[in-house]
Amino acid sequence: MIDIAEVSLWYDRAHKALDRVSETIRRGQTVVICGPSGSGKSSLLRCINGLEAFQEGTIRVDGVSVRDPRTDIHRLRAEIGMVFQHFELYPHMTVMQNITLAPMRVRKKARAEAEQKAMALLERVGIPEKAARYPEELSGGQKQRVAIARALAMEPKIMLFDEPTSALDPEMIKEVLDVMTGLAQEGMTMVVVTHEMGFARTVADRIVFMSEGRVVETGTGRDFFERPQHERTRQFLDRILL
Amino acid sequence: MEIFHYTFDWSVLWRSPYGGMLVKGIVTTLHLSLLAWVVALTLGMVVGVARVQPLRWVRFAGGAYVQVFRNTPFLVQLFFWYFAAPLLLPKQDQQWLYDNVPDYAYWAGVLALGAYTASRVAEQVRAGLLSIPPDQYRAAYASGMTGFQVYRYVIAPFALRIMLPPLTTEFLTCFKNSALAMTIGVMEVTHTAYYIDSFTWHGLETTSAASAVYLCIALCIIGLMALTEKRVRIVGMMGRGR
Numbered sequence: 001m002i003d004i005a006e007v008s009l010w011y012d013r014a015h016k017a018l019d020r021v022s023e024t025i026r027r028g029q030t031v032v033i034c035g036p037s038g039s040g041k042s043s044l045l046r047c048i049n050g051l052e053a054f055q056e057g058t059i060r061v062d063g064v065s066v067r068d069p070r071t072d073i074h075r076l077r078a079e080i081g082m083v084f085q086h087f088e089l090y091p092h093m094t095v096m097q098n099i100t101l102a103p104m105r106v107r108k109k110a111r112a113e114a115e116q117k118a119m120a121l122l123e124r125v126g127i128p129e130k131a132a133r134y135p136e137e138l139s140g141g142q143k144q145r146v147a148i149a150r151a152l153a154m155e156p157k158i159m160l161f162d163e164p165t166s167a168l169d170p171e172m173i174k175e176v177l178d179v180m181t182g183l184a185q186e187g188m189t190m191v192v193v194t195h196e197m198g199f200a201r202t203v204a205d206r207i208v209f210m211s212e213g214r215v216v217e218t219g220t221g222r223d224f225f226e227r228p229q230h231e232r233t234r235q236f237l238d239r240i241l242l
Numbered sequence: 243m244e245i246f247h248y249t250f251d252w253s254v255l256w257r258s259p260y261g262g263m264l265v266k267g268i269v270t271t272l273h274l275s276l277l278a279w280v281v282a283l284t285l286g287m288v289v290g291v292a293r294v295q296p297l298r299w300v301r302f303a304g305g306a307y308v309q310v311f312r313n314t315p316f317l318v319q320l321f322f323w324y325f326a327a328p329l330l331l332p333k334q335d336q337q338w339l340y341d342n343v344p345d346y347a348y349w350a351g352v353l354a355l356g357a358y359t360a361s362r363v364a365e366q367v368r369a370g371l372l373s374i375p376p377d378q379y380r381a382a383y384a385s386g387m388t389g390f391q392v393y394r395y396v397i398a399p400f401a402l403r404i405m406l407p408p409l410t411t412e413f414l415t416c417f418k419n420s421a422l423a424m425t426i427g428v429m430e431v432t433h434t435a436y437y438i439d440s441f442t443w444h445g446l447e448t449t450s451a452a453s454a455v456y457l458c459i460a461l462c463i464i465g466l467m468a469l470t471e472k473r474v475r476i477v478g479m480m481g482r483g484r
Contacts, residue, residue: 051380078386088381092399092476101395102385136478147381154385162377
């Protein structure tokens with residue numbers, strides 16, 4: 001589903017954010033990327049839908065090369081949902097307008113159809129009563145659930161999550177993780193940058209550990225936590241697992 | 243009424259032919275500054291957006307414009323457009339200009355004021371665009387929207403609201419700077435006040451009247467913009483604590 005081959009990314013000549021990263025994510029898999037800050041996790045995620053213009057290597061999503069100039073990048077992005085650390089809801093629009101904007105403008109759906117779908121998604125994330133509200137009237141957990149609904153409204157084949165719970169108060173983390181766990185169980189292909197090791201352990205098919213722009217180690221949940229191969233991984237786990 | 247051996251004669255403000263002149267002056271001030279504002283807003287938006295583009299030469303061009311027009315005195319720019327710019331034209335165009343545009347001073351005023359104010363507007367536009375977090379742009383692009391759609395539906399509606407108060411200030415400055423057009427012979431309200439004084443020796447009354455006109459119009463603009471700000475306020479976000 002996602003083929004990442006030898007990808008390198010420089011922000012400027014001196015700063016190499018990704019260093020020959022390769023990774024394959026199969027359909028229906030949930031892959032968690034973790035690692036210390038500045039290790040290139042978010043950059044890698046953004047390379048997958050072409051938000052970051054990497055200079056070397058190739059990424060293919062469903063066989064389509066992301067950096068190929070012949071690729072219609074907007075069309076490709078429409079197939080890939082993305083959720084951000086700080087929600088990034090559009091503040092001047094209601095929850096309903098946030099969710100229906102892309103389906104109406106990109107997929108050219110009729111308003112009625114888009115709104116019906118949006119309501120169904122709001123039911124699913126548990127806040128149908130917030131449809132007419134503005135983002136600033138919601139709690140962090142509610143905002144993130146709206147953001148997930150907004151991404152799902154495009155009926156994506158892949159979902160990318162960029163630290164979706166890092167900006168949340170502890171009591172709101174679960175409500176977001178529950179939605180994500182549900183998605184994973186339904187067979188959504190997901191790439192999740194997170195420090196939620198509980199989620200990684202129980203939901204992820206594979207965990208990728210990155211440091212300084214490189215993939216240091218990858219493994220299944222159990223192997224990764226119980227038998228980390230590299231010293232760098234052990235240090236990281238020691239620091240974040242209590 | 244007489245103080246300090248000065249006899250007031252307020253009738254210079256309305257008696258013929260001065261009253262008519264004054265009204266004409268006020269009208270000229272109004273459309274001169276409004277036209278200049280239209281130029282400033284259009285050009286300023288383009289330059290401001292250019293200043294945040296990823297392409298280096300586009301950014302450079304925008305930056306060069308701002309530096310040149312913001313860092314030379316407005317009075318000098320006014321003289322440039324009026325006295326110098328026509329000389330740069332080919333001979334026949336120059337002749338055409340002098341033959342067919344009798345009120346060239348007025349148009350030079352519009353152009354000069356517009357071009358100068360545009361450099362200031364561009365800085366406000368740039369600041370507004372930069373105040374929107376990068377992830378907000380990414381969220382919009384990630385949904386598959388084109389660059390135009392991203393700006394049209396997500397960035398502009400939000401950024402314009404942020405820019406409204408500083409743009410009000412710029413508009414007021416533009417309006418007041420229109421007085422300098424008198425130096426190239428435009429008969430706007432300041433020039434008219436001075437002109438009436440040369441016949442009547444009642445400059446105290448006429449300049450007071452001109453000041454009052456500026457003040458009243460400025461206060462009207464402020465009121466109008468406050469109303470607009472209130473109308474477009476985002477629920478839960480702006481205008482807190484009012």
